[in-house]
Amino acid sequence: MKTMMGKSVVAGLCLVLAAPVFAHDPSASTPEKSNPGRTVAPVTEAERYARRCQGRAPDRDVWPQGTQLWGTRRGWGARPEPDERRSVLVSVDLAPLKPGASGVPSLRLEAGRLVGSPEASSRLVGTVLQGTSSDGKPVEVAVCGAEPSPGDSELVWYRIEAWNPVAQRWENPCVATNQIPDPRALAVSGVWDSSGAHQAVEGRFTLACENGVISKCIHWGYKPWVSHNGQALAELHQACTRMARADYCGNGQSHTNQDTPIDIYDRLGMLVPTTQRSAAWDPERASFEAAWAADGATCLARTRDRRALETILRECPGRFQTGQLVELGEGDRCTVRRAGGTPRAALLRNRTY
Known part of the structure; x- marks a missing residue:
C-alpha cells in the first residue's frame, strides 16, 4: 500500500x-492434530493453565486472506466456518482472569500497548485474560510474548493463545498465511461487532491479528x-x-x-x-x-x-x-x-x- x-x-x-518476531522453535514438539471423530476428554483448570504458552506450532489450515476484520479464526471446528463475520475472539476484558508470573493485578491500554500495574507490558507474559467470541461465548486468552514494534514505541506486538474447548489445548487464534505462519496481535481500544462497526466499551479492547x-x-x-x-x-x-x-x-x-x-x-x-x-x-x-x-x-x-x-x-x-x-x-x-x-x-x- x-x-x-x-x-x-x-x-x-x-x-x-512485519517479519514474525516469535519464530517457531524447531525443537518444540508438534502437537497431535485434532481428530473430529474423537472425543477429547476435558482437562482440569490447573492442567489447562499449565499448558499455556508452550510454543506449539499451529496445525491449522492456511486460509485465504483479504476478507478478515479481526484476522482470527471463525470457529474451532474441523470445518472452516463460512460466515466471515464470525470469530472465535472479538473482544477482551482488561481485568486479568489469571495473573502471569509477575502477578499483574490490573491492566490499562496506552495507545497500542498493554500496561500492567505496577509492571511494564513486557512482564505480562503468562497472563490469562477473559475474551468473548462473536456468538457471545467466553474464551480464555493467554499473553505469551510482547515485542515492541521496531521504530514505533507506541506499538507492541503480542503473541497470544486461546483455549480451544474442542481440541482441549491452547492455540494461536490468529489466521496464518504463507507470509506470516505464526501471526501476532495488536491491542486496540474498543470492540468491533459483526457489522464491522466500532464501539468504545469501557474495560474492553480488541486483540487484532496481523x-x-x-x-x-x-x-x-x-x-x-x-x-x-x-x-x-x-x-x-x-x-x-x-x-x-x-x-x-x-x-x-x-x-x-x-x-x-x-x-x-x-x-x-x-x-x-x-x-x-x-x-x-x-x-x-x-x-x-x-x-x-x-x-x-x-x-x-x-x-x-x-x-x-x-x-x-x-x-x-x-x-x-x-x-x-x-x-x-x-x-x-x-x-x-x-x-x-x-x-x-x-x-x-x-x-x-
Whole structure:
C-alpha cells in the first residue's frame, strides 16, 4: 500500500506487515492434530493453565486472506466456518482472569500497548485474560510474548493463545498465511461487532491479528488514538477497515479477493495516489473504485471483485442512488452515490485494476 507523509507504496490486501518476531522453535514438539471423530476428554483448570504458552506450532489450515476484520479464526471446528463475520475472539476484558508470573493485578491500554500495574507490558507474559467470541461465548486468552514494534514505541506486538474447548489445548487464534505462519496481535481500544462497526466499551479492547484489516490499517498509518494536523484519526482508521475489505454497504460483508492490488489515498494527504509505475503497480491500468466513510462507501464506480453494481444495490436497498455523475477530482468519478450523502467529504478513496 502506502507509507506516510505523501509517499506511496502499493501492495495486495495480504500485505506482510512485519517479519514474525516469535519464530517457531524447531525443537518444540508438534502437537497431535485434532481428530473430529474423537472425543477429547476435558482437562482440569490447573492442567489447562499449565499448558499455556508452550510454543506449539499451529496445525491449522492456511486460509485465504483479504476478507478478515479481526484476522482470527471463525470457529474451532474441523470445518472452516463460512460466515466471515464470525470469530472465535472479538473482544477482551482488561481485568486479568489469571495473573502471569509477575502477578499483574490490573491492566490499562496506552495507545497500542498493554500496561500492567505496577509492571511494564513486557512482564505480562503468562497472563490469562477473559475474551468473548462473536456468538457471545467466553474464551480464555493467554499473553505469551510482547515485542515492541521496531521504530514505533507506541506499538507492541503480542503473541497470544486461546483455549480451544474442542481440541482441549491452547492455540494461536490468529489466521496464518504463507507470509506470516505464526501471526501476532495488536491491542486496540474498543470492540468491533459483526457489522464491522466500532464501539468504545469501557474495560474492553480488541486483540487484532496481523492478517486482519484492523491491524493493517494501523500499520498503514491510521492509528485511531492519534491526531494529524489537529484531526483525530479514529474515523479515518474505521473508514480504512471498510475500504480494505470492500465493505460497500457497511454491513460487515466484504467484496474482495485475496491479493487484489489497491491504491489508497486520503483527504488529509497522509497517503497520496501512486503515480510512478513499478513491478507492483501500474497507474495506467488502474481506475477509481470508491470513496469511503466510517460506515462504508459514499461513492461507487465499480466493484473490486468485478460483480455487477446492481448486486450491491440489492444487498443494501435504499443506501445508494444512481444516475448523476459525481466528479471528485483527480480523475475520480462515480455514478452510484450514497443517498443523502456528500461523496466529496469522504475520508478515503481507492483505485484498483
